[in-house]
Amino acid sequence: MSNKAVLVINCGSSSLKFSLIDPISGEVIVSGVGERLLSKQAFIKIAFQGNKENTPLAVPFDHQVAVNFIVEFLHQHNLVECLFAVGHRLVHGGEEYSTPTLIDDVVKYSIEKLAKLAPLHNPVNLIGVNAAEKAFSDLPQVAVFDTAFHQTMPAKAYIYGLPYNLYEEHGIRRYGFHGTSHYFVAKQAAKLLEKPFSQTSVITAHLGNGCSITAIDNGKSVDTSMGLTPLEGVVMGTRSGDLDPGIIFHLIEQLNYTPEQVSNLLNKDSGLLGISQMSNDCRTIEEAIINDQDERANLTMDIFCYRISKTIASYMASLSHFDGLVFTGGIGENSDLVRTRIANSLHLLNIRLDEAKNTDVRFGKSGLISTPNSQHCWVIPTNEEQVIAEQTYQLISGEK
Incomplete structure (x- = not known):
């Protein structure tokens, strides 16, 4: 030591x-x-x-x-x-x-x-x-x-379709989160590819109670699913993710919700919890699918995985080339069911999983889970603490 x-x-x-x-x-x-x-x-x-x-x-x-x-x-x-x-x-x-x-x-x-x-x-x-x-x-x-890694996003990715002065005067734009996690697993993918990070282009899926997807082109974040706040993007544990903003006005004007109630609804009572009416824990929903053949649980999982797949596919527009897909976070690292359903929706991107490898990689393990003829797909456990320690040391010591 x-x-x-x-x-x-x-x-x-x-x-x-x-x-x-x-x-x-x-x-x-x-x-x-x-x-x-x-x-x-x-x-x-x-x-x-x-x-x-x-x-x-x-x-x-x-x-x-x-x-x-x-x-x-x-x-x-x-x-x-x-x-x-x-x-x-x-x-x-x-x-x-x-x-x-x-x-x-x-x-x-x-x-x-x-x-x-x-x-x-x-x-x-x-x-x-x-x-x-x-x-x-x-x-x-x-x-x-958390937002630092995403500061390389181009303006076309972070500017909302709102009056520009709201960005200039109030900083209303997309910032993204989980940046330290996305950075870490993308660098690990570059090592596995034996390529410089500056030449590596991957899509990283950080899936946990909070979820975000990031497109990383030649080592730089060029798009990410979370926005001004962590509420934007895919369906999460208790967050709704993307929805029609008109729903908010409908809740307030027609259903008499207060702004605080709307905030609680979208941040704390939606997502996996809200759809399933069961739990925000993916493991509980998976058990209900496997053991009870619960239709609502199955629908919840379909919605969750579909929104993630759709976001991953859309990020092909952001990349100069595609080296592979990385799963990380509590769900991404441990749920072979989630990974399978996401990959099944991405066959047009030539992402196909090896069933035995996919089932085996969990509980802190890492590895390639795709078939030999597929685009690369890995499970890489995140380690944000290590990144923070390394970057802190580098800043103070002046070493790189």
């Missing part, structure tokens, strides 16, 4: 994930998550040297206390001495940030201003930054933005 480990922090509204990573070897030294923060059911799980500890906490446990708990753990195991910097996952960087950025007061102010574009994410991300600054006042803090 080097003495240049990076502590990676991903702060959510009621959770805080962290990993201590050697950015040179990629070794995960310690990792964990604090969950149900700000409640009496708060607990923290830590994995270290093959052991897992789950510590319940009887008192309300906020993000600062979570960071302090992590600091104490690092001191107990003599790991503080190896700390080099802290890397933070930040969701929305707007147009201002297209690269990893050293955090100072100006950057924090910008993150706060950008909260209007990501009200559920940027404020809590900033809580993690402030907590880490208090705990590690002598360490540099670096922001790695």
Whole structure:
């Protein structure tokens, strides 16, 4: 283990994930998550040297206390001495940030201003930054933005069909998310192809509770399915994805929904959950299809996979050439049923899966799952934490 480990922090509204990573070897030294923060059911799980500890906490446990708990753990195991910097996952960087950025007061102010574009994410991300600054006042803090990778999209991909002044004056445009994940798996695909990343063109499908598809042409994001917010795009766990904007006016004017109710409907009550009326968990829906032959569950899965397939096919218009398709994320990495249904809709793109390979690749495995005569199709587990650690180290050390 080097003495240049990076502590990676991903702060959510009621959770805080962290990993201590050697950015040179990629070794995960310690990792964990604090969950149900700000409640009496708060607990923290830590994995270290093959052991897992789950510590319940009887008192309300906020993000600062979570960071302090992590600091104490690092001191107990003599790991503080190896700390080099802290890397933070930040969701929305707007147009201002297209690269990893050293955090100072100006950057924090910008993150706060950008909260209007990501009200559920940027404020809590900033809580993690402030907590880490208090705990590690002598360490540099670096922001790695989810939106950064997509800043290479051309204007034709990110400008909406709205009056142009809304973009100029208010920044209303498509930004995209999951950028760190798409970047990581595309680079891994380039290695498997034995091609420079700058010459690699793939479509990456990050499928989890949140889903996004990205077209990457010669190493650059040129289109992606999420937009101004993570609500745009394909059907997701609880998000509706694309729909006729007129539905919103109908809900408000004819069905007396409030704007808040519409927001909750589209973000929290739709998608897999809303269609199936069963669950937002893809595994539950799959079990209902396999075990109960449930028609609604089957329809839900058809809609989910079709919208993804349709988006993937549309991105052929964005690419100079096509090297293959990558599945990642919790569903993309583990659901052979989802991968099969998506691939079956893409036979005109010559994407065909090897059934045995497709069934075998799950639970953290990676591999090529396509037939020999097919376009390449891989399952590649994402590792956003490793990217954040590497980019944080590179920024601070000046190494590439």
